[in-house]
Amino acid sequence: MSWDPRPTPDITPETERYWSAAADGELLVRECDECGLVYHYPRELCPDCFSDSVSWRETNGTGTVYSYSTARKMGGWPDEDLPLIVAYVELDEGPRVMTNLACEPDEIEIGTPVEVRFRAIEGADAAVPVFVPRRE
Amino acid sequence: MSGQSSAYIAGVYEHPTREAPDKSTMQLHAEVARGAIGDAGLEKDDVDAYFTAGVPEYESGLSPLIVADYLGLDVSYADTTDFGGSSYISHVGHAVSAIRDGKCDVALITLAGRPRSRGQATGSGARDVRSVQDSFERIYGATNITMYGMAAKRHMHEYGTTPEQLAEIRAAASHHAQYNEHAMFQEPVTVEDVVESRVVADPLHLLDCCVISDGGGAILVVSEEARSRLERECVEVLGHGESIGHHRAGRIDLTRTAAEQSGRRAFDEAGLEPSDIDYASIYDSFTITVLEAIEDLGFCEKGDGGKFVENGALKAPNGNLPFNTDGGGLCSNHPANRGGMTKVIEAVRQLRGETNEEVQVDADLALAHGTGGSIGTRHGAATVVLGGEDR
Numbered sequence: 053m054s055w056d057p058r059p060t061p062d063i064t065p066e067t068e069r070y071w072s073a074a075a076d077g078e079l080l081v082r083e084c085d086e087c088g089l090v091y092h093y094p095r096e097l098c099p100d101c102f103s104d105s106v107s108w109r110e111t112n113g114t115g116t117v118y119s120y121s122t123a124r125k126m127g128g129w130p131d132e133d134l135p136l137i138v139a140y141v142e143l144d145e146g147p148r149v150m151t152n153l154a155c156e157p158d159e160i161e162i163g164t165p166v167e168v169r170f171r172a173i174e175g176a177d178a179a180v181p182v183f184v185p186r187r188e
Numbered sequence: 189m190s191g192q193s194s195a196y197i198a199g200v201y202e203h204p205t206r207e208a209p210d211k212s213t214m215q216l217h218a219e220v221a222r223g224a225i226g227d228a229g230l231e232k233d234d235v236d237a238y239f240t241a242g243v244p245e246y247e248s249g250l251s252p253l254i255v256a257d258y259l260g261l262d263v264s265y266a267d268t269t270d271f272g273g274s275s276y277i278s279h280v281g282h283a284v285s286a287i288r289d290g291k292c293d294v295a296l297i298t299l300a301g302r303p304r305s306r307g308q309a310t311g312s313g314a315r316d317v318r319s320v321q322d323s324f325e326r327i328y329g330a331t332n333i334t335m336y337g338m339a340a341k342r343h344m345h346e347y348g349t350t351p352e353q354l355a356e357i358r359a360a361a362s363h364h365a366q367y368n369e370h371a372m373f374q375e376p377v378t379v380e381d382v383v384e385s386r387v388v389a390d391p392l393h394l395l396d397c398c399v400i401s402d403g404g405g406a407i408l409v410v411s412e413e414a415r416s417r418l419e420r421e422c423v424e425v426l427g428h429g430e431s432i433g434h435h436r437a438g439r440i441d442l443t444r445t446a447a448e449q450s451g452r453r454a455f456d457e458a459g460l461e462p463s464d465i466d467y468a469s470i471y472d473s474f475t476i477t478v479l480e481a482i483e484d485l486g487f488c489e490k491g492d493g494g495k496f497v498e499n500g501a502l503k504a505p506n507g508n509l510p511f512n513t514d515g516g517g518l519c520s521n522h523p524a525n526r527g528g529m530t531k532v533i534e535a536v537r538q539l540r541g542e543t544n545e546e547v548q549v550d551a552d553l554a555l556a557h558g559t560g561g562s563i564g565t566r567h568g569a570a571t572v573v574l575g576g577e578d579r
């Protein structure tokens with residue numbers, strides 16, 4: 053699936069592992085070894101205690117919808133990817149992460165259980181996590 | 189501001205244009221600068237400090253150099269603090285501090301831009317990925333409008349706020365705009381008109397969103413000593429506060445903004461409370477921006493904003509909290525996608541008794557509040573409390 057002209061992430065040394073793990077089907081978060089904060093987006097220093105002792109942690113890729121908004125038209129966005137649902141998903145591990153919900157708007161509401169899917173990026177060792185409603 | 193020398197807003201000017209196809213952005217900067225300096229009764233060479241948040245179409249951190257050069261300003265102090273639409277309110281506070289420190293006496297703040305003439309559809313288009321954060325947000329098509337949409341939806345979920353309550357905010361602004369000959373949209377709209385308009389990013393409708401306009405504005409902040417030489421009625425800056433709100437490492441609360449901190453700091457410095465305020469200019473990029481600011485500034489309890497705005501509470505001159513009597517960003521003007529400048533200007537007009545007479549409030553104390561960036565993630569908040577001369 054082509055993202056073009058959808059924007060693709062700027063993969064930096066700090067975030068390369070996150071994107072390559074996504075290409076392998078894993079959603080990672082960061083965890084502080086000092087204060088225990090589980091956080092997102094990835095940073096090399098804990099944004100709470102500023103410790104430089106932080107680890108990658110695999111998530112189970114599930115959570116619930118914290119909020120979302122559906123755009124039916126959007127300048128510069130591929131028509132086949134509309135309507136576009138932008139959302140915050142609260143992961144079971146705690147952090148609220150921005151994402152897309154890859155489903156129809158009437159399939160979700162705030163609190164709907166969701167699980168991660170990965171959309172590959174052509175020509176890069178990276179994939180973009182999106183979420184779909186979780187089946188029981 | 190006990191024990192400290194006072195500083196005053198001596199001049200303001202709002203550019204009357206809403207569409208400027210035949211002017212350069214720098215020309216607009218010059219025209220608003222001339223307007224504000226003239227409004228104060230001063231000359232260009234009296235200006236010894238300059239503030240701007242930049243020239244958005246140039247995206248240059250060097251903008252104070254570009255503009256000061258164009259205007260021919262020789263200054264002893266310059267600042268280009270930029271957190272979007274809240275910047276110009278923050279500049280007022282920074283100018284007061286610089287004046288108190290003896291760095292300058294007459295500070296000029298200008299804003300100008302031409303997004304309408306440049307055909308910019310702000311808030312609803314895909315953007316470039318430029319920062320680390322963009323890689324985790326913009327790649328998903330997160331734009332201002334979807335981020336404010338998420339905030340509105342979460343507020344509705346937690347507090348039972350309704351689309352009709354948000355629409356009350358636009359209806360009140362449009363009621364004021366009918367008396368403003370320069371407003372982009374002068375036709376009053378009803379709550380029904382708003383909720384029946386097209387959904388742009390649910391739950392926000394087209395009429396929940398601000399206008400896209402060209403234009404600009406300028407403010408002149410002066411020392412006590414400079415004021416004593418002026419004939420002009422001046423407005424005292426009683427308190428200022430600012431804050432940066434962010435994603436909190438994944439613990440973002442979409443129903444709360446940094447106005448909680450900026451407002452508290454401004455009220456504390458002024459020695460006043462929200463209940464003392466007679467008129468409020470509140471940044472209105474979207475209706476939800478106003479609703480959350482009203483709560484976070486302390487005009488009502490958290491979650492009660494929807495009830496607070498009902499029944500014409502925001503309508504001048506007799507509402508409980510008259511707001512945005514120029515029609516605000518929702519109806520009048522959102523120059524360069526940055527509404528903080530016009531928020532200060534209309535508050536000053538109210539305190540000087542110079543706004544449109546149908547919406548003139550008997551105001552001694554006013555507040556101007558700005559929100560920059562997006563309350564869906566990183567945002568700036570800046571608040572000033574202003575006092576009229578006869579209070």
Ligand SMILES: [Zn+2]
Nearest residue numbers: 084087098101
């Ligand atoms: Zn830590």
